[in-house]
Amino acid sequence: MMNWNSFVYFAIPSVMAWSIGAGMAYKLHKERMAILWTIIGLVLFSVFMAGLWISLERPPLRTMGETRLWYSFFLPVAGLLTYSRWRYNWILSFSTLMAVVFICINLFTPEIHNKALMPALQSPWFAPHVIVYMFAYALLGAAAIIACWFLLPANRRKQDAGIMSLTDNLVYVGTAFITIGMLFGALWAKEAWGHYWSWDPKETWAAATWMGYLVYIHFRLYHKSSSHSALGVLLISFLLLQICWLGVNYLPSVQGTSIHVYN
Numbered sequence: 001m002m003n004w005n006s007f008v009y010f011a012i013p014s015v016m017a018w019s020i021g022a023g024m025a026y027k028l029h030k031e032r033m034a035i036l037w038t039i040i041g042l043v044l045f046s047v048f049m050a051g052l053w054i055s056l057e058r059p060p061l062r063t064m065g066e067t068r069l070w071y072s073f074f075l076p077v078a079g080l081l082t083y084s085r086w087r088y089n090w091i092l093s094f095s096t097l098m099a100v101v102f103i104c105i106n107l108f109t110p111e112i113h114n115k116a117l118m119p120a121l122q123s124p125w126f127a128p129h130v131i132v133y134m135f136a137y138a139l140l141g142a143a144a145i146i147a148c149w150f151l152l153p154a155n156r157r158k159q160d161a162g163i164m165s166l167t168d169n170l171v172y173v174g175t176a177f178i179t180i181g182m183l184f185g186a187l188w189a190k191e192a193w194g195h196y197w198s199w200d201p202k203e204t205w206a207a208a209t210w211m212g213y214l215v216y217i218h219f220r221l222y223h224k225s226s227s228h229s230a231l232g233v234l235l236i237s238f239l240l241l242q243i244c245w246l247g248v249n250y251l252p253s254v255q256g257t258s259i260h261v262y263n
Contacts, residue, residue: 002051004065004106010048011072011103018076018099022092025083038080038092045073047128059127065106070131072102074138078170082142086166093131094145095138125188132181137245139174140213143167144238147231164227167234175213182206191198201251212237 021037024030038118049069060066068176079095082088146167185206186196197203223230 002055010175014041018096022096025089025092035082061130068102068106070134072099074135075099078138123188123191125184129184133179136174136177137169143170156223202248205248209240212240
């Protein structure tokens, strides 16, 4: 039976495979090997996730440790898709490094929860809603890191159209998945609580995050030359995302009243 004690035996080989793939990306004519090794790491990691899912008899999506597990998985997925499409050789290194951060958090502060899901979380919409959001967060996290690099003082005068194109594409896809995730969440809410939207604090910040990225998209459409201002908007949108994902749980308005707290 798979449990968190087995995590290290899958996490380390996965990171090794991703690291080999990232190294291959810098070598000429090794694109296929870079993709292959990244996929091998993803397969190894997904074996643990599937085993944990079976062992828990529920999707591993309830605790912060479990959502970090999905984030660790989807970061290399986002890196792989970006590398396959645009061949940015550094993207696999970045996605691997970020995945390692979340993996280390889970290794050093393991959260072992074998609790059954409460009735509201037993909806068939629960798993796709969270999984889609985790994939969107991985893409938008990558876009935010690129924005931070581009806004460093040493890079402020650089006008790299390729970098802006990359951030635009990551935001387009990430925002599309956030939109799908919100729709899944609305269907889940209708089934669990009888209404599609209640302006719960979590829902309010989710809407603010969604609108923030729409502002970035529209800003880029009408102000192509204002790249640094656009990246500032992107970072503000990512801050909203972090509040929605993590920070909202600490707001006084959430304690004891939010339908999105499952303690």
